[in-house]
Amino acid sequence: MIKRFLNISDLESLLKAKSEYGSKCKILAGGTDLVVRMKTDMIDPDTILSIRNIDEMKGIIKGKDGTVIGALTSHTSIEENALIRKQHYPLYQGVYEIGSPQIRNMGTLGGNIANASPSGDTIAPLMVMGAKIKLMSRSKERLVPVDEFFKGPGKTVMADDEIVHSVIVPAGFNKKNSGFIKAGLRKALSIAVVSVGWSLKDDKLTLAFGGAAPIVTVAEIRKDCSAAELKKKVLNAISPISDLRASKGYREQVILNLVNSMMEALN
Amino acid sequence: MKIRLKLNGSWREFEISNDDTLLHVLRDELRLTGTKRGCGNGECGACTVILDGETVTSCLVLAASVDGSSITTIEGISPQRGLHPIQEGLVANGGVQCGFCTPGFVVSAYDFLSKRESFTMDELKRALSGNLCRCTGYKKIVEGVVAGAEIMGKEIEND
Numbered sequence: 001m002i003k004r005f006l007n008i009s010d011l012e013s014l015l016k017a018k019s020e021y022g023s024k025c026k027i028l029a030g031g032t033d034l035v036v037r038m039k040t041d042m043i044d045p046d047t048i049l050s051i052r053n054i055d056e057m058k059g060i061i062k063g064k065d066g067t068v069i070g071a072l073t074s075h076t077s078i079e080e081n082a083l084i085r086k087q088h089y090p091l092y093q094g095v096y097e098i099g100s101p102q103i104r105n106m107g108t109l110g111g112n113i114a115n116a117s118p119s120g121d122t123i124a125p126l127m128v129m130g131a132k133i134k135l136m137s138r139s140k141e142r143l144v145p146v147d148e149f150f151k152g153p154g155k156t157v158m159a160d161d162e163i164v165h166s167v168i169v170p171a172g173f174n175k176k177n178s179g180f181i182k183a184g185l186r187k188a189l190s191i192a193v194v195s196v197g198w199s200l201k202d203d204k205l206t207l208a209f210g211g212a213a214p215i216v217t218v219a220e221i222r223k224d225c226s227a228a229e230l231k232k233k234v235l236n237a238i239s240p241i242s243d244l245r246a247s248k249g250y251r252e253q254v255i256l257n258l259v260n261s262m263m264e265a266l267n
Numbered sequence: 268m269k270i271r272l273k274l275n276g277s278w279r280e281f282e283i284s285n286d287d288t289l290l291h292v293l294r295d296e297l298r299l300t301g302t303k304r305g306c307g308n309g310e311c312g313a314c315t316v317i318l319d320g321e322t323v324t325s326c327l328v329l330a331a332s333v334d335g336s337s338i339t340t341i342e343g344i345s346p347q348r349g350l351h352p353i354q355e356g357l358v359a360n361g362g363v364q365c366g367f368c369t370p371g372f373v374v375s376a377y378d379f380l381s382k383r384e385s386f387t388m389d390e391l392k393r394a395l396s397g398n399l400c401r402c403t404g405y406k407k408i409v410e411g412v413v414a415g416a417e418i419m420g421k422e423i424e425n426d
């Protein structure tokens with residue numbers, strides 16, 4: 001039972017409410033994760049802070065350290081943005097692959113990150129671009145590199161009074177030097193079985209693996225490394241589980257296949 | 268709590284409880300039963316409505332969060348008498364079998380078509396990819412929507 005339901009329409013009120021209710025409250029953004037979890041009785045929050053009307057947390061702007069994407073920006077708005085497609089191609093590919101049109105209209109970048117699922121489709125893209133997450137509370141704000149943000153499935157470094165305000169993503173990632181590939185069981189409406197994000201800078205290749213460990217993990221390799229070395233580094237970076245969607249061995253093989261086809265396309 | 272919605276063009280005010288989904292309010296409180304409940308988890312699209320100009324699965328929307336919003340359901344798309352061109356196209360092309368998925372498909376197709384003058388088949392298929400049908404196999408649904416689009420004067424581009 002939700003005892004208290006607050007519709008909040010500005011950032012300052014959100015930070016105030018978050019500091020007041022702390023761990024008793026849940027932020028409701030697009031609701032595509034939270035409402036599913038409430039329905040399946042996985043959580044039963046006492047207070048809901050609904051933030052869909054906080055316009056100052058929506059939008060994509062060019063900043064001096066990269067592109068700033070508000071946490072409440074929907075996957076559809078990200079997909080349709082020209083700057084994202086030109087400068088942050090892996091993120092474009094990530095949101096393009098999410099769920100369905102309806103889910104992309106509702107779901108937000110901040111929700112995908114805060115939910116901290118190892119198969120969140122925006123996470124590997126943000127990792128290979130070296131994005132930073134801006135957290136805010138009533139008393140302070142801080143920037144956390146995305147590869148330090150996640151602690152486990154559903155667990156992050158966010159404190160009870162903090163929110164994800166925005167994400168800052170360095171520019172310069174296009175079709176030629178970066179990408180994201182997802183292997184699902186069908187085209188739409190499937191959570192990825194596994195996914196791989198990649199980016200190339202000089203001859204350093206950064207790979208990020210989704211759905212292959214309790215959190216999205218990263219490996220860095222030289223572009224010209226041997227096939228055996230590549231395989232070893234990839235298998236070292238991942239620790240997939242067997243569950244209802246796929247077995248551990250299947251996940252490892254699919255990841256290796258995705259990496260190999262990506263390497264072939266690169267060379 | 269009390270919320271106000273602009274529902275199919277007219278403002279209405281009603282009492283809801285904090286846990287109610289928009290789907291529940293539409294079907295069980297307002298008796299707008301054209302919107303269907305399939306999975307209840309955002310996966311099938313039977314409950315699709317247009318919320319502030321975008322399609323959403325109403326089973327995942329908490330009604331309390333959309334106070335002041337504008338909502339279009341299948342009842343707001345289908346005319347009082349007769350059928351919308353998309354519905355006509357679906358009927359004429361065998362795109363309706365049990366019909367359970369149909370309102371959701373019509374809402375998704377309506378939202379897609381009303382935002383553009385022309386489209387490619389790939390774009391149309393992607394726009395309908397959040398709606399599942401266990402009867403027709405989709406081909407006839409896509410053909411039906413194309414027929415409806417033609418009646419609406421929309422142009423189909425090559426992929």
Ligand SMILES: Cc1cc2nc3c(=O)[nH]c(=O)nc-3n(C[C@H](O)[C@H](O)[C@H](O)COP(=O)(O)OP(=O)(O)OC[C@H]3O[C@@H](n4cnc5c(N)ncnc54)[C@H](O)[C@@H]3O)c2cc1C
Pocket residue numbers: 026027028029030031032033034035036071072097098099100103106107108109110111112113114115119120121122162163164165189190191192308309310
């Ligand atoms: C049918 C279906 C298909 C899906 N397919 C995919 C898919 O293919 N790929 C994928 O990655 N995901 C998928 N998802 C999951 C989900 O849609 C995404 O993770 C989405 O981005 C979540 O965003 P939201 O705004 O809906 O989050 P919400 O459900 O509103 O919130 C999720 C969590 O994050 C917290 N939160 C939200 N915003 C903030 C913030 N600004 N600051 C702090 N905490 C916050 C909430 O309190 C909650 O705990 C799917 C979901 C469904 C129902």
Ligand code: FES
Pocket residue numbers: 303304305306307308309310311312313314315324325326327
């Ligand atoms: S009932 Fe809402 S998506 Fe299936």
Ligand code: FES
Pocket residue numbers: 362363364365366367368369399400401402403
């Ligand atoms: S016609 Fe039966 S589910 Fe589509």
